[in-house]
Amino acid sequence: MSMASSQNSLTIEKNQGKGHDWGLILSAAAILIVGLFSLTSIDVDRHTNYASRQMIFAAIGVGVFYFFNKVKLEVFRTATPALYIINILLLISTILFGKSRGETSRWIDLGPFQFQPSEISKLLLAITLAAYFANREEKLSELSTFMGALLHAAPIIALILLQPHLGATMALVFVVLTVAITAGTPWKFFPITIVAIAALAIGSYTTGIMPPYMRARVDAKIQQYVHKKKDNKNEDFQQYQSTLAFGSGGATGSGFFRGEQKASGIIPEQPTDMIFSVIGEEGGFFGSTLVVGLFSVFFFFVWRRVYMAQTTMGRLTAAGIFAVLAFHTIVNLAMVLGFGPVVGLWLPFMSHGGTALWMCFGAVGLLDQCE
Secondary structure, eight states, X not given: OOGGGSTTOSBOOOOTTTOOOHHHHHHHHHHHHHHHHHHHHHHHHHTOOHHXXXXXHHHHHHHHHHHHHHBOHXXXXXXXXXXXXXXXXXXXXXXXXXXXXXXXXXXXXXXXXXXXXXXXXHHHHHHHHHHHHHTTGGGTTSHHHHHHHHHHHHHHHHHHXXXXXXXXXXXXXXXXXXXXXXXXXXXXXXXXXXXXXXHHHHHHHHHTOSOHHHHHHHHHHHHHHTSOOOOTTTTTHHHHHHHHHHHHHTTTOSOTTOOHHXXXXXXXTTTTTTTHHHHHHHTHHXXXXXXXXXXXXXXXXXXXXXXXXXXXXXXXXXXXXXXXXXXXXXXXXXXXXXSSOOOOOOOTTTSSOHHHHHHHHHHHHHHHTOO
């Protein structure tokens, strides 16, 4: 037996005949390529370098994939206390030393690029929460175990909310609930939890604790759905321009490099949060459907990792990753299409950004070993 496959080894050696989950890896790579083409289209018109930077991030991401793919889940499970502390310290450092943009402070400046700890914290929480439940396999049906999981996640969620980052906060809450359900937590514990979360959200809105920019976005959606009013010049401007891009794309799109809305640069944050609007304009309904289909294929393979996992740690880690990536995808698409408020969530593998892309590479690396 080789050292790599020994009981005490830090790395995992693939069993003969199993290898990598190429369906998972190739579907993720295909989405990445679509994103690179979209960023290239933006670069051509605006003389920017989003695509080249994203390719550099992707090259680094290969190393991130390799690390998370080769380190055994049991090693991560053993290192959970250290990972949890690292997660907390990264988020505290963001609040203390983070670079501000408008009313938010989410980035740490590292010279050539900016690091966003809240993205890595999603992956770390998925691992540590999975380990928490895996260490209590005989007590999964007890209320104390569920309450302990909520307490485990509470400091991390609170620190991200303080940045403030509503989208990431919502994503982490979804991760906690998904992992708890997958672990077998009795359903009777969830109604009161959901009511409590809703009460906190409503309380923060009505008492003024919610930051003004968040409140303005929520108000805009209330006006839209309740009073049928849109503020297309202010709070709804970003979504309004995005929907115009989809409208101009029609059934077959304007063609690659030919999007007029994209070329004008009028859509705020188009390379990041609104990247799918490029697909909508230049690929039209047909191209958008193909990309959504590609995401569906990817999530089938992600779900299959959850289903096929043989250990509790592997199954719950995969479930947590599934929750993060699925939440980002659904909320981002709803945001771009104008169905939900703008909450600053990127689209997996497509949106420009190093930390988000590395988080996705690490997630696929972990999923690939969840057997």
